[in-house]
Amino acid sequence: MQSAAQANEPSQAAGAAAPVLRAAGLSKRYGKRQVVDGVDLEVRRGDVFGFLGPNGAGKSTTIRMLTGLVRPDAGTVAILGHDLHRRPQQALARVGAVVEAPALYPHLSGDQNLAVLAALSGGASPERRREVLRLVGLEGRAHDRVRTYSHGMKQRLALAQALLPQPELILLDEPTNGLDPGGMVEVRQLIRRLAAEEGITIFLSSHLLAEVEQVCNRVAVIHKGQVLVQGSVPELLQAAPFVTIAATPLEQAREVLAGIAGVRVAATDSGALRVECDPGRIADLNEALVRAGCRVSALVPGRLSLEEFFLDLTGSHP
Amino acid sequence: MIRLIRVELAKVVRRPRTYLGYVAVLLILVPFLISLHYGRPEHFLRAQVGRDFAVVGTFFNALFLAHLVMKVVMVVFMPFFGSTVAGDVVAGEAGEGTLRTMLVRPVSRSAVLLAKYIVAALHAVGVTFFLLAASLGLGGLLFGFGDLFLFEAGLCIVPLKEGLLRLLGAYAAAALAVLSVASIAFLVSVLVDNALYAVGGALAVFIITGVVAVIPYFERLHPYLFITHMDLWQKLMLDPVPWAELGRSAAWLAGYCAACFLAALLLFRRKDILS
Numbered sequence A: 001m002q003s004a005a006q007a008n009e010p011s012q013a014a015g016a017a018a019p020v021l022r023a024a025g026l027s028k029r030y031g032k033r034q035v036v037d038g039v040d041l042e043v044r045r046g047d048v049f050g051f052l053g054p055n056g057a058g059k060s061t062t063i064r065m066l067t068g069l070v071r072p073d074a075g076t077v078a079i080l081g082h083d084l085h086r087r088p089q090q091a092l093a094r095v096g097a098v099v100e101a102p103a104l105y106p107h108l109s110g111d112q113n114l115a116v117l118a119a120l121s122g123g124a125s126p127e128r129r130r131e132v133l134r135l136v137g138l139e140g141r142a143h144d145r146v147r148t149y150s151h152g153m154k155q156r157l158a159l160a161q162a163l164l165p166q167p168e169l170i171l172l173d174e175p176t177n178g179l180d181p182g183g184m185v186e187v188r189q190l191i192r193r194l195a196a197e198e199g200i201t202i203f204l205s206s207h208l209l210a211e212v213e214q215v216c217n218r219v220a221v222i223h224k225g226q227v228l229v230q231g232s233v234p235e236l237l238q239a240a241p242f243v244t245i246a247a248t249p250l251e252q253a254r255e256v257l258a259g260i261a262g263v264r265v266a267a268t269d270s271g272a273l274r275v276e277c278d279p280g281r282i283a284d285l286n287e288a289l290v291r292a293g294c295r296v297s298a299l300v301p302g303r304l305s306l307e308e309f310f311l312d313l314t315g316s317h318p
Numbered sequence B: 001m002i003r004l005i006r007v008e009l010a011k012v013v014r015r016p017r018t019y020l021g022y023v024a025v026l027l028i029l030v031p032f033l034i035s036l037h038y039g040r041p042e043h044f045l046r047a048q049v050g051r052d053f054a055v056v057g058t059f060f061n062a063l064f065l066a067h068l069v070m071k072v073v074m075v076v077f078m079p080f081f082g083s084t085v086a087g088d089v090v091a092g093e094a095g096e097g098t099l100r101t102m103l104v105r106p107v108s109r110s111a112v113l114l115a116k117y118i119v120a121a122l123h124a125v126g127v128t129f130f131l132l133a134a135s136l137g138l139g140g141l142l143f144g145f146g147d148l149f150l151f152e153a154g155l156c157i158v159p160l161k162e163g164l165l166r167l168l169g170a171y172a173a174a175a176l177a178v179l180s181v182a183s184i185a186f187l188v189s190v191l192v193d194n195a196l197y198a199v200g201g202a203l204a205v206f207i208i209t210g211v212v213a214v215i216p217y218f219e220r221l222h223p224y225l226f227i228t229h230m231d232l233w234q235k236l237m238l239d240p241v242p243w244a245e246l247g248r249s250a251a252w253l254a255g256y257c258a259a260c261f262l263a264a265l266l267l268f269r270r271k272d273i274l275s
């Protein structure tokens, strides 16, 4: 990989094929706890890459290593073809990031925050600052002190500062954390728009399965510091949709369903059946049950919860 | 680099707590102004020299105030008023988390730290000279200007112009002493997440070295302690001025400042930003 990039000298051209971000064997230990353990990641140009994991999985620690805030005990990071450890300034030149909760200067206004932060990466004209503030919907409050902002507004200002240097890649750590449902929808729409219209590659962490499903095309799942799977979202996350069916008599319903090809009765809990099947066939199941004389009282399509998804992945599901 | 210094300056001047040191300087001047306004030169002389003098007119003036106040506040107060920004520039941003917002940008950590040190130093020097300006200003307003009376070794009367020059030199030397304590606060600032700990850490170092400096057992260490050199500004009030000694002390203090900055740099470049 490296030799290919070197052979193709003007490396900008080679960059188009190379992954935007590649991490290999990233590890970090805090005291005795191995927080991140041999994480490999590959984010390609144009991806909206989800980094999915429960609380404490090591998402933020990984993002800190991807942005040079924390030095890994082992492993390497390359961004746009530049080694982060050896050439941090080149590697981060076209990167915007929000690490953990937004951290901004409370005593400065939104616009002053942008000016101060932009100055660290080559500056940004007042027009550019106004442009990103408009993009995140903060133009009306640009001159108020950040102290007076709500959490959602700070989250959006943090996003604005990440966008300032016209990045090719932005890393966002749980960008919808702490937002109300409306705010979540807005931020997700914004992320999709940035990817689609501005061509920005996006890496975002989340502990919400549904969020990753909605906005991402690729995903890596991290659990206890290790990446369990990595691949395209349709393949990994939408693999096993299910229906919860409540019907009486339950045993009879179970037998009827078990006899249908392509349907698997996974479990019985609290008087209902959990059935794994293509969601397009729910009506067929209902018809079969009714024909067999069962009374169907509920048919609820469901998704694996993150918990169940992890149980599946770690193989401890019954 | 200039851009980074301007950024740091912009953040510091808009932060209200930056001005704490300046307010403290003004407050500390109040008792001096009162005592000089209502006190009588004769009493002061008797206390200082131990003999009665017949005083014609008064030597209570702006220059006298600037010198008197220095003798009291340079020992402990000024080094700390001068250290508040030094303790805050890194630790404060670590505490607020803005350090991570800064450092994910393509900036050199060394350049950021140097810019922060320069701003911290500007504050240390600025507060010291603010004391001079305030005592000359308020003193001039209340008592006017005149010759500078020194009681360091007997009585020495320095003409106004030379008195001002000596004061300027003394405050410059004192600023270096203040900067050396600020540099310790700066070094601690890189290690902690709260400005108070940084200034407190510098205070602890200051007190411990102060204790070591008065214990005869450690006499052989004394020439190497920064605190031994912190009174260098007093040498500018002697006649003749012992330039060689003054230069040596200044060199020691400058060395301490540089050592603190370099140690801070080594730590900061390797530091994991966890806040």
Ligand SMILES: Nc1ncnc2c1ncn2[C@@H]1O[C@H](COP(=O)(O)OP(=O)(O)OP(=O)(O)O)[C@@H](O)[C@H]1O
Residues within 6 Å of the ligand: A030, A035, A053, A054, A055, A056, A057, A058, A059, A060, A061, A062, A207, B274
């Ligand atoms: N500064 C630190 N010192 C010691 N342990 C830490 C530190 N920061 C994080 N950890 C530990 O590292 C593990 C991973 O933390 P991290 O913040 O990376 O998780 P996360 O996936 O971002 O979680 P969340 O969804 O809660 O944000 C946790 O067990 C946490 O306790």
Ligand SMILES: [Mg+2]
Residues within 6 Å of the ligand: A059, A060, A061, A100, A173, A174
């Ligand atoms: Mg986190």
